[in-house]
Amino acid sequence: MRISGVNTYLVRPRWGFVEIQTDEGIVGWGEAVLEGHASTVAACVEEMSDYLIGADPMKIEDIWTVLYRAGFYRGGGVLMSAIAGIDQALWDIKGKHFQTPVYELMGGSCRDRMRVYSWVGGDRPTDVGAAAKERMDAGFTAVKMNATEELQMIDSYEKIDQVLERVGAIRDACGKYFGIAIDFHGRVHKPMAKILAKKLEEYDPMFLEEPVLCEHMENFKEIAACCNIPIATGERLFTKYDFKRLFEAGGVDIIQPDLSHAGGITEVKKIAAMAEAHDVALAPHCPLGPIALASCLQVDATSYNAVIQEQSMGIHYNVGKTVLDYVKNKEDFEFIDGYVKLPVKPGIGVEVNRELVLEESVCPHKWKNPVWRHKDGSVAEW
Numbered sequence: 001m002r003i004s005g006v007n008t009y010l011v012r013p014r015w016g017f018v019e020i021q022t023d024e025g026i027v028g029w030g031e032a033v034l035e036g037h038a039s040t041v042a043a044c045v046e047e048m049s050d051y052l053i054g055a056d057p058m059k060i061e062d063i064w065t066v067l068y069r070a071g072f073y074r075g076g077g078v079l080m081s082a083i084a085g086i087d088q089a090l091w092d093i094k095g096k097h098f099q100t101p102v103y104e105l106m107g108g109s110c111r112d113r114m115r116v117y118s119w120v121g122g123d124r125p126t127d128v129g130a131a132a133k134e135r136m137d138a139g140f141t142a143v144k145m146n147a148t149e150e151l152q153m154i155d156s157y158e159k160i161d162q163v164l165e166r167v168g169a170i171r172d173a174c175g176k177y178f179g180i181a182i183d184f185h186g187r188v189h190k191p192m193a194k195i196l197a198k199k200l201e202e203y204d205p206m207f208l209e210e211p212v213l214c215e216h217m218e219n220f221k222e223i224a225a226c227c228n229i230p231i232a233t234g235e236r237l238f239t240k241y242d243f244k245r246l247f248e249a250g251g252v253d254i255i256q257p258d259l260s261h262a263g264g265i266t267e268v269k270k271i272a273a274m275a276e277a278h279d280v281a282l283a284p285h286c287p288l289g290p291i292a293l294a295s296c297l298q299v300d301a302t303s304y305n306a307v308i309q310e311q312s313m314g315i316h317y318n319v320g321k322t323v324l325d326y327v328k329n330k331e332d333f334e335f336i337d338g339y340v341k342l343p344v345k346p347g348i349g350v351e352v353n354r355e356l357v358l359e360e361s362v363c364p365h366k367w368k369n370p371v372w373r374h375k376d377g378s379v380a381e382w
């Protein structure tokens with residue numbers, strides 16, 4: 001079998017799909033996007049397609065290595081997201097060729113279903129208590145919320161109190177044992193992160209996410225020492241080498257590599273194994289589309305340390321289109337009691353609605369995250 005074509009499509013709300021065609025008629029789909037830089041990643045995939053046309057799609061590890069090593073420059077969000085989408089599409093082809101889900105080709109599953117959580121509250125969280133209760137009534141056992149809005153390096157205790165009130169509202173609405181994940185979103189700097197982490201302890205959160213940015217990964221240990229709450233991070237790390245430094249720095253309990261940013265299934269499977277060796281849990285980042293989600297579930301299926309999966313149904317970013325719009329086999333993505341079944345279809349597990357993808361890509365989206373500023377006019381982390 002040989003690769004005969006590589007196509008990229010930008011589709012709403014903010015995603016990028018890759019389609020790899022073969023001379024045997026098997027087609028693989030991947031999701032290659034870096035939110036806010038979708039057309040840059042699509043251009044990168046097109047550039048990489050010079051290495052793909054005519055290659056044997058079954059040799060995933062070799063193709064991955066060519067894309068990573070042979071281009072001399074490596075790593076970072078753009079290159080690794082392009083590789084990620086291509087890698088997912090190649091696994092999709094391999095699974096379809098052998099008529100089996102991808103996880104069967106990676107040793108088989110070590111669980112029957114995967115726990116998932118739901119987002120509440122949006123960019124500027126309000127009414128999270130009611131929203132979380134709604135998710136709980138729908139069967140979810142955990143939600144994630146943004147902790148704060150803009151927060152300066154040294155900011156007011158009023159904003160700290162507002163965070164505590166919101167988290168307290170979820171605890172009151174959903175009970176003592178409901179999972180509450182709190183995403184600092186890299187908005188918080190070390191001085192305030194330490195205060196917030198310590199004060200949030202009384203609400204027993206499931207984890208604190210990106211308490212500071214990974215540029216400051218040496219500070220996770222200090223923040224972890226302030227509180228008895230698991231620390232999660234990793235959505236802005238892109239390779240096993242990035243994660244190696246994270247494990248060396250210490251202080252992190254849960255890693256959140258993104259299957260569409262960190263080199264795809266091939267690389268994240270390796271990163272997951274590195275985490276397992278450090279007794280660190282895996283909770284793949286996935287505020288993206290159906291192919292990214294199904295790819296995550298393939299890795300979750302075979303990773304002992306996978307604890308919970310992010311998914312973007314109902315997330316505030318999904319405007320105009322949502323996850324299942326592009327999926328023909330919607331029944332495979334049903335959430336029951338806060339869990340999703342492992343994918344059952346051959347390949348990644350998504351029967352893509354190609355007609356809709358083509359229709360959407362006629363007017364490519366230009367999604368960008370907002371630029372936030374503090375009251376003094378300086379740029380705030382979003």
Ligand SMILES: [Mg+2]
Binds near residue numbers: 183185209210235
């Ligand atoms: Mg996050």
